[in-house]
Each structure stands twice: as C-alpha cells, then as structure tokens.
Amino acid sequence: MSHCPHSRGRTILSHPEVPVTNDADLVRKAQTGDLAAFEELVRRHQHGLFSYLYRMCRNASDAEEMAQVAMVKAWEKLGGFRGASSFKTWLYRIGTNLCFNLRTRRKPTEELYETMAAPDNERPEAAFQQKLREEAVRKALDCLPEDQRAALVLSVYQDMSYKEIAETLGKTVRAVDSLLFRAKSNVRKVLAEDRAKGII
C-alpha cells in the first residue's frame, strides 16, 4: 500500500514561525508568487495524484508524467483559481483531463505486483492468494469505462465524497452516484465470476 498522501498539520515552509496548515493558505501565498508555498502543495498532493493517475492508466511513467504536467499547469493557472472548490479537486481535475485525453497509452507496468502486501515467506500460500486477489481486482477495474473507474478510484482510494468526485470529474452529484452504482455493480460482477471459478 502506498503511504497516506496527507501531511496535515505540518509546517514545512521555510518560515516555521508562520504555521501554515491548510491548502487554502498555501494557495493564497502561492498566488502571490511564493514558490515555497507552491512546493508544499506539490509535496502534499504528489502521492495522491500519482496513485490516482496510476490506477487510471496503470503505467507508472505515464502517471508520473501526467502528475508533473498537471502540477505545472496548476502553477500556471493558479492566478485564476478562486477557491470555489478545494485545491485538491481542482488539481485532480486537471490531472483527470490529461488522463482522459491521453491518446496513446503505454503498456501497463508491472510495479503493482512489487508493491503488493509484502510477501509472507512463512505462508507462501497466503501470499499467493493475496496476489490472486489483487490481480482479480486490477482486472475488474480495467473492465470499467474510464468515467466509472475514475469515480470508483476517487471514492475507494482517495476517500473523496460524492461532492468532491463531482468537482473532480466536472459532473453532478447525482451523475456521480449513478456512475458509482454502475462501477460497483460491474466490479462486483467480475469478482463474483472469479469467485465462482475459484480464482479468488
């Protein structure tokens, strides 16, 4: 599992006497040209944005490239950001658009296997079962249309509310509810088939 991307409550800026704990404060500083504030925003959101994009395209190089482009774009557009949504959903929306527009996708990378739960050498059978389960989940997610997958990934792995997912995907909350219902039904259908076949 990747580490929690959040580092709430930390003061990392070069001015420790000025505690900056939320994104909105950092955004305001960055909008005045404060690069340290922007760097802290990048630091805070890099893990989450990368893992979201990775789950969407399943290629680490593509995900990293998109995360980088999204963050640079965010810097360039920051002057126009008025805080109507959170910085996080605004940034993820930039990333989502890049991801949906990515025409030529590279082949999925294999990193997923390397980062699964550490292999249990004492119980190779359990480790093997875990690997099968993860492979089944990966395949189930792959079967989903892009928008359903995005909604599900944001909900399950980024812990976003329906409202935040709506902001990120540029949809209504009701559309998100419907996307998630379909995504979950579809994923569960695939998992049920695997279960019936004894794969998981």
Added chain:
Amino acid sequence: MSNHSMNCGQVKRLLPPFLDEELSGRVREQTASHLASCPACRAELEALKADMGLLEQVGTPEVSPFLVTRVMAEVRERRRAAPHGFARLAGSLAAALVVAVSIGAGVLFGSGLAQTATPVAENSTEEAVSYVESSAADMYAMMAGGD
C-alpha cells in the same frame, strides 16, 4: 399510507451511497430501518462491504522521490521565461473584477448573470443538499408508482 417503507429493490439501489454515508434525512432513516428488518438486504450490504474491502487492499507503486524537484524546476524555468509575479497579480485582479462585475450585474438585473459566471464546482454544496432531497423525491415517486 403516510408511513411508506422501501422494498428490497429500492434499498439495494441505495446501498452504495448508504455505505458511503452520502444519504441523509428520511431516505437514510428508511434505508436503515429496512436493513434492520431485512436479513437479505443486510447480507447484500455485507457483501458490498467485503468487495469494497478487497479493492482497498490493492496498493500502487511509490511516487518517484524526484517528482517534486522536477515540478519545481519546470515551474522556476517557466517563471524565468515569463516573470509572472506582477502578471499573475494582474490576472487575479482581472478575474476578481470579472466576478465583481458579474455579481454587480446579477444584483442589478435580478438573477442569472452572476450564476453564469459561476463555475460548476461552486454549485456543488447546494447540489449535494438537493441530491438528498431529490433522491428522497425519487424514492417516493417510485413507491407511489408501485412495483
């Protein structure tokens, strides 16, 4: 007649938002009360929970330790190419002016204009609230329509 209860089909449709704690008010109450008395729907809820738990177990690779450095290098490069301190400030002021003008116009002309200048995201809170209301309305419409 005033005390409608949901049937299993209606509850099953609401299980994902119920589990995600996105329901409120009467819809949430009725879903919870149906679950309390229906073992089949409870089993369905548990199965959904288990499958979502399975999804949560799958990790991703770690992000490159150089991503921040690369982003900031590019940002600095772009800043050198187009010193934006003042330009950015001017951009923000222009954006603020547009908002101020639109709001002013909205106030002057009743409604509509300010709304036009509002991006999708700004409506979301109202929408989230009305979602609960409208999902309730849907439920009642479904119940009134019978099966």
